Amino acid sequence: MLFRKKKEVFYYAGQEIARTPMDKYKCLDAATRGVVEKANGRITFVMVVFGLCFLAVICRLFQLSVMNYHSRQFIPSVLKTDVDFARYNILDRNGMILATSVPTKDLSVNPRKVKPEARESVAKNLAAVLPGVTESEIMKKLLAPGSFRYIKRNITPVEQKDVNWLGYYFLEETNGEKRVYPQGNLFSHLLGSVDIDNHGTAGLEKAYDKVLQEKDLTLSLDLSVQEIVRKTLIENIEKFKAEGGMSIVMDVNTGEVIASVSLPDYNPNLPLDENDKDKLFNKATLGAYEFGSVFKLFNTAMGLDSGVIKPTDSYDAGHAIKIGRKTFTDYRGENRPLLVPEILIHSSNLGSIRIALKAGYKRQKEFLERFGFYKPLPIPLPERTRTQYPHAKKWAEITSANVAFGYGISVSPLHLISAVSALVNGGYYRVPTFLKDGNKGKPEYQVVSEKTSEMIRHMMWGVINWNIKPNNPVYGYAVGGKTGTANLIKNGRYVEGTSRTSFVSAFPMNDPKYAVMVTLENPKRIKETYNFNTAGWNAKPTGLQIIAQIAPYLGIAPEEPWAQPAYMQRAIEATYKAKKRW
Amino acid sequence: MKKTLINTLCLFIAVLSGICLFILKYQVKEEERQLQKIHREILQNKREIHMLEAEWAHLNDPQRLLELVKSQTNWETVSADQISTLSDIPLRPELLPAAPEVIETAEEAPQTEPEKQTVKEVVSITPAQTNSVKAPEETSKSLSAPKTDENRNTATAAYPKGAVIGGVWKPAAKQTTEKPAFASKTSSSSKPKPTQQARESDSLKKGAAALSTLSQQRGKR
Numbered sequence: 001m002l003f004r005k006k007k008e009v010f011y012y013a014g015q016e017i018a019r020t021p022m023d024k025y026k027c028l029d030a031a032t033r034g035v036v037e038k039a040n041g042r043i044t045f046v047m048v049v050f051g052l053c054f055l056a057v058i059c060r061l062f063q064l065s066v067m068n069y070h071s072r073q074f075i076p077s078v079l080k081t082d083v084d085f086a087r088y089n090i091l092d093r094n095g096m097i098l099a100t101s102v103p104t105k106d107l108s109v110n111p112r113k114v115k116p117e118a119r120e121s122v123a124k125n126l127a128a129v130l131p132g133v134t135e136s137e138i139m140k141k142l143l144a145p146g147s148f149r150y151i152k153r154n155i156t157p158v159e160q161k162d163v164n165w166l167g168y169y170f171l172e173e174t175n176g177e178k179r180v181y182p183q184g185n186l187f188s189h190l191l192g193s194v195d196i197d198n199h200g201t202a203g204l205e206k207a208y209d210k211v212l213q214e215k216d217l218t219l220s221l222d223l224s225v226q227e228i229v230r231k232t233l234i235e236n237i238e239k240f241k242a243e244g245g246m247s248i249v250m251d252v253n254t255g256e257v258i259a260s261v262s263l264p265d266y267n268p269n270l271p272l273d274e275n276d277k278d279k280l281f282n283k284a285t286l287g288a289y290e291f292g293s294v295f296k297l298f299n300t301a302m303g304l305d306s307g308v309i310k311p312t313d314s315y316d317a318g319h320a321i322k323i324g325r326k327t328f329t330d331y332r333g334e335n336r337p338l339l340v341p342e343i344l345i346h347s348s349n350l351g352s353i354r355i356a357l358k359a360g361y362k363r364q365k366e367f368l369e370r371f372g373f374y375k376p377l378p379i380p381l382p383e384r385t386r387t388q389y390p391h392a393k394k395w396a397e398i399t400s401a402n403v404a405f406g407y408g409i410s411v412s413p414l415h416l417i418s419a420v421s422a423l424v425n426g427g428y429y430r431v432p433t434f435l436k437d438g439n440k441g442k443p444e445y446q447v448v449s450e451k452t453s454e455m456i457r458h459m460m461w462g463v464i465n466w467n468i469k470p471n472n473p474v475y476g477y478a479v480g481g482k483t484g485t486a487n488l489i490k491n492g493r494y495v496e497g498t499s500r501t502s503f504v505s506a507f508p509m510n511d512p513k514y515a516v517m518v519t520l521e522n523p524k525r526i527k528e529t530y531n532f533n534t535a536g537w538n539a540k541p542t543g544l545q546i547i548a549q550i551a552p553y554l555g556i557a558p559e560e561p562w563a564q565p566a567y568m569q570r571a572i573e574a575t576y577k578a579k580k581r582w
Numbered sequence: 583m584k585k586t587l588i589n590t591l592c593l594f595i596a597v598l599s600g601i602c603l604f605i606l607k608y609q610v611k612e613e614e615r616q617l618q619k620i621h622r623e624i625l626q627n628k629r630e631i632h633m634l635e636a637e638w639a640h641l642n643d644p645q646r647l648l649e650l651v652k653s654q655t656n657w658e659t660v661s662a663d664q665i666s667t668l669s670d671i672p673l674r675p676e677l678l679p680a681a682p683e684v685i686e687t688a689e690e691a692p693q694t695e696p697e698k699q700t701v702k703e704v705v706s707i708t709p710a711q712t713n714s715v716k717a718p719e720e721t722s723k724s725l726s727a728p729k730t731d732e733n734r735n736t737a738t739a740a741y742p743k744g745a746v747i748g749g750v751w752k753p754a755a756k757q758t759t760e761k762p763a764f765a766s767k768t769s770s771s772s773k774p775k776p777t778q779q780a781r782e783s784d785s786l787k788k789g790a791a792a793l794s795t796l797s798q799q800r801g802k803r
Contacts, residue, residue: 096642097635097636097638102632102633102636103632103633182636182639182640182642182643183643183644186643223644231645473662475662476663477662548662549659552659552662552665557665558662558663558665
């Protein structure tokens, strides 16, 4: 019934002929008909355009619903199941959290909505529940023009509850985020800080600002090692009444920094006092210091690597050396010819100077350049120092003699420990990194030959082990090292009686894995050390204490005594003989 | 008539699909609501986990842990002399006599005797008895090397001393002697050679203690 056939229309003869669409306009005059025809044409055009549009839509629908059926995703209205923080975590090498963001609330006000007569009571009530914000501050914000003012950012849940109880409709709570450092002081210098808008302002937070906005950052640092190092350093700073200190532990084969402590430090979770601004100074990377006798390692390595000296050579350390107007002597010198290993064992300035003079200052200058001592370290940390070294034109014999025992050239501790790592690891220099696997695929530079590296390892071993006793906590770890003491510089002059003592070491020396460096700022003479304040009495024991604690943790097993080559045995025997004579 | 039937059928299908679509739409809406709810829950849980992780990191502050360890246990930092290798643990005494015979023959026999065979014999005994690590090729060196008179007296002299540490064979540490380390007049090679020094037969208890320390320490790591 619904689809009944349409009735046929009846036409008279000839009526069906010439029934065109325009026939009905036959009655019109030519001008009007022209206009109508034009309008018809336009209508057709519009219909065609719309038709094509619909066709396109239909094709697209077909493509989306039929052709791409398998690839299309059913997208519900709530997509996100990830907590979207503005800043991600910083982890240590074992995945422990060193820095994280916690969601908080920011409290703001729309001053326009606050009635003028209510302002005072509002300010009073808010100040009562919000510690750290005064009534006058709130009043100032309520009187300010505009429709948005923060009253307090990162309010605690308790504060939030109290504010909500006040029931003010003109207050707003927006989602905020606060950076938290669960380990407190432990990584303060390295991690740095962020500003109120969660942008890095210092340390690794600034160095990896963009990375941290996208994903977690895993550092090469080890929480436990850092704690051991910091604790030992604090104890020894107190013991020797030092003004500060610094220590770095580095993986010599990868250049990864395992721990880096600079004291005094600060708690990054708390606001810093104006008086404590100097605590922000990261001695490990931002300080440039003269390290004294530690540089004798490089001096000896230079001689050995260039073939100027042999480990079996001996050099006079009995007579002072005069260059120009300056006379060089030894501190508590041996006053006899010393074998090359003995020069390091007794830290003889004279022996070192003779090696440097024999090698020539040009070679010395070139050799030290290999370790990157003339440039800031190419690390992304903003706290990097420029090094200080003798001007190229002024670098002559007297400069060379100074540099031979570590004066006249200032580098950062991180510079030094990377260079020492290169000396002991077979001669390969790697740029230090704070990231886990940060040096994977990065180039390494051969700075000394493997043979030189081995000889230096034996000599560093001799410095520590020639008179080591079996009850020493590091006995068995084949520790090698070198101490260095340098006077502090104040107002451009060396201050007598003050010192910066350093100890740089690596272990186990037969197959070095880790390097440890300790520096104490101006340690005092104490009774236990027989009123000595050189590095051998304070920085060295500190370093050895650190090694004794971290070695078992790092999985280093004590080894049997390391067989020494003939030149080392000779040197140690000579040292023993000389000691007996006393 | 036929056409009418088809028309009716089409109409029926249209109405049916309309109803189905109606029901389906509300089902999907409900599912989506559920999904939203679950997503919200996941998000909330993740937030809570994040906070708990932060708290966990805070509680894991090494200083705090150290204080807890000090107050709750009598643990101390491991010192070098507390670390031992598996090979420091002596063999079970009742199994010992079998070994020296093989070694004695290996030593007393002239050089012409094929060395490999004796090595095989020794190696095949060692793991079965100690139930520990396999000896690497260094065993042959230690066997063929000339031995001092002191070493010959003890039964276990020829056994390889050492352990697998981190997948690498490491020769065992020498017994602590009073001599300074440099006194050994060995060649200038830098690699530590496997020790040939005899083990003391009465170190059974010491070895057991060392093993327990070692396992404790490994567990800790």
